Amino acid sequence: MVAKAYAFAEKKHAGQKRKTGEPYFNHPIAAATQLLKWGLDEETIAAGLLHDVLEDTETTPEEIEKEFGEKITAIVKGVSKIGKIKYRGKEAQAELLRKMMLSLSDDVRTVFVKLADRLHNMKTLGALPVQKQKRIALETAEIYAPLAYRLGMRELSGELEDLAFPFIDPRNHEMILKLVEKYYGKRERYLLKVKPIIEEALFRGGINEYEISFRAKKYYSLFKKLKKYGMEIENIYDLVAFRIIAPTLEKCYTTLGIIHSLWPPVPGRIKDYIANPKPNGYRSLHTTVFCLDGKITEFQIRTKEMHEEAENGIAAHWIYKRAGEFNKIKYKNLSQLSKEAEWVRKTEKQKTDFKSAEGFINALKVDFFKDRIYAITPKGEVIDLPAKATPVDFAYKVHSLLGHETVGARVNGKITPLNFKLNSGDIVEILRQKGKKPSKDWLGFVATESAKDHIKNYLNKKERIKN
Numbered sequence: 001m002v003a004k005a006y007a008f009a010e011k012k013h014a015g016q017k018r019k020t021g022e023p024y025f026n027h028p029i030a031a032a033t034q035l036l037k038w039g040l041d042e043e044t045i046a047a048g049l050l051h052d053v054l055e056d057t058e059t060t061p062e063e064i065e066k067e068f069g070e071k072i073t074a075i076v077k078g079v080s081k082i083g084k085i086k087y088r089g090k091e092a093q094a095e096l097l098r099k100m101m102l103s104l105s106d107d108v109r110t111v112f113v114k115l116a117d118r119l120h121n122m123k124t125l126g127a128l129p130v131q132k133q134k135r136i137a138l139e140t141a142e143i144y145a146p147l148a149y150r151l152g153m154r155e156l157s158g159e160l161e162d163l164a165f166p167f168i169d170p171r172n173h174e175m176i177l178k179l180v181e182k183y184y185g186k187r188e189r190y191l192l193k194v195k196p197i198i199e200e201a202l203f204r205g206g207i208n209e210y211e212i213s214f215r216a217k218k219y220y221s222l223f224k225k226l227k228k229y230g231m232e233i234e235n236i237y238d239l240v241a242f243r244i245i246a247p248t249l250e251k252c253y254t255t256l257g258i259i260h261s262l263w264p265p266v267p268g269r270i271k272d273y274i275a276n277p278k279p280n281g282y283r284s285l286h287t288t289v290f291c292l293d294g295k296i297t298e299f300q301i302r303t304k305e306m307h308e309e310a311e312n313g314i315a316a317h318w319i320y321k322r323a324g325e326f327n328k329i330k331y332k333n334l335s336q337l338s339k340e341a342e343w344v345r346k347t348e349k350q351k352t353d354f355k356s357a358e359g360f361i362n363a364l365k366v367d368f369f370k371d372r373i374y375a376i377t378p379k380g381e382v383i384d385l386p387a388k389a390t391p392v393d394f395a396y397k398v399h400s401l402l403g404h405e406t407v408g409a410r411v412n413g414k415i416t417p418l419n420f421k422l423n424s425g426d427i428v429e430i431l432r433q434k435g436k437k438p439s440k441d442w443l444g445f446v447a448t449e450s451a452k453d454h455i456k457n458y459l460n461k462k463e464r465i466k467n
């Protein structure tokens with residue numbers, strides 16, 4: 001199927017050129033290569049190859065459906081639909097996010113293809129006119145990067161931000177580059193001095209299989225943090241952090257103990273995201289210690305599985321879950337493919353069960369949508385909520401005062417009752433009335449603990465005043 005999509009798209013894009021001057025077909029190949037790197041299935045890779053034929057060639061959806069079936073057609077159509085919304089300010093942002101959330105619940109692979117498409121476009125953004133560069137870079141930083149982050153694809157999210165940064169804010173980008181150049185070397189020399197001390201302690205603690213590395217903070221994320229901390233780079237403790245990959249979950253905690261026996265932790269900076277994962281599924285132990293010579297240093301400790309998940313999110317999660325049930329299916333017609341198409345040959349080695357596209361989507365839906373919904377504020381901010389959440393939960397999540405003062409809600413432009421069950425992709429506008437107080441009845445339908453707490457706290461306070 002991948003070979004067929006390759007030939008089909010190559011023919012359709014024949015003669016077209018990108019703004020960079022290279023053949024247009026290089027772009028779908030790049031997108032498909034990325035999808036392959038994320039370990040996705042053959043339908044997604046085929047859709048990646050075909051993702052621009054509707055938009056940029058004479059191809060009709062019927063033609064794709066006839067050749068490649070309903071599912072691939074749906075993905076390609078979805079990608080074209082998302083591509084038509086242009087980022088112009090907050091309203092378009094909310095609409096774009098809504099469309100993406102909806103395609104997420106339809107077939108999450110649509111969003112994977114769109115992300116792969118955007119990543120390659122960002123890598124070649126320099127070839128576009130300046131005005132367009134800025135719009136696309138902003139859209140990338142404000143929509144695609146946060147979306148990737150929510151899907152747990154942290155590596156991609158950071159990469160998208162760093163690609164956008166020089167186009168959004170060239171002066172600060174320049175400033176960060178200089179700053180990092182100055183501090184990074186110093187920091188790295190220090191960590192190299194610390195490393196043998198850790199290795200020795202781990203060895204004595206009976207931890208033999210592990211990996212230890214440094215991870216440098218990405219530029220844009222560093223810039224955001226600097227802004228938060230008054231531009232003082234000395235206050236950014238995780239500029240370069242240690243990362244230890246431990247063999248098992250238990251050994252993560254043992255490793256944490258060993259680190260703390262070497263150097264005292266900074267109070268309030270130990271974070272157990274293994275026991276309490278972040279909403280996007282991120283798992284790891286973080287600690288910050290007064291390290292060698294009293295220098296404050298951050299450590300991240302996790303297993304290999306957690307690490308893959310942290311970098312590649314739900315895609316990695318799915319691959320791990322299925323690792324036990326792989327069937328090796330080999331392509332027979334691979335040899336017919338163009339020799340330059342190195343990535344296609346790699347599919348042969350990929351231990352992916354291509355028959356399980358269905359299972360793949362279901363696994364993603366179960367993992368990603370069973371327990372969470374993602375609703376959107378009119379300004380385009382995504383609010384992460386548990387299933388069955390209502391506008392009241394939404395309001396409390398935005399701000400406790402907004403929760404208290406809620407009198408009604410408009411969901412996708414329609415007035416809804418306060419116990420309405422929200423869906424992913426809903427744009428929720430809370431109608432408030434100053435001085436309005438929460439009602440006891442709300443306790444009967446709110447889904448979040450935090451909303452319950454806020455309401456109960458208010459009611460208890462009222463009770464106390466009365467007595």
Ligand code: MN
Nearest residue numbers: 027051052117
């Ligand atoms: Mn494209």
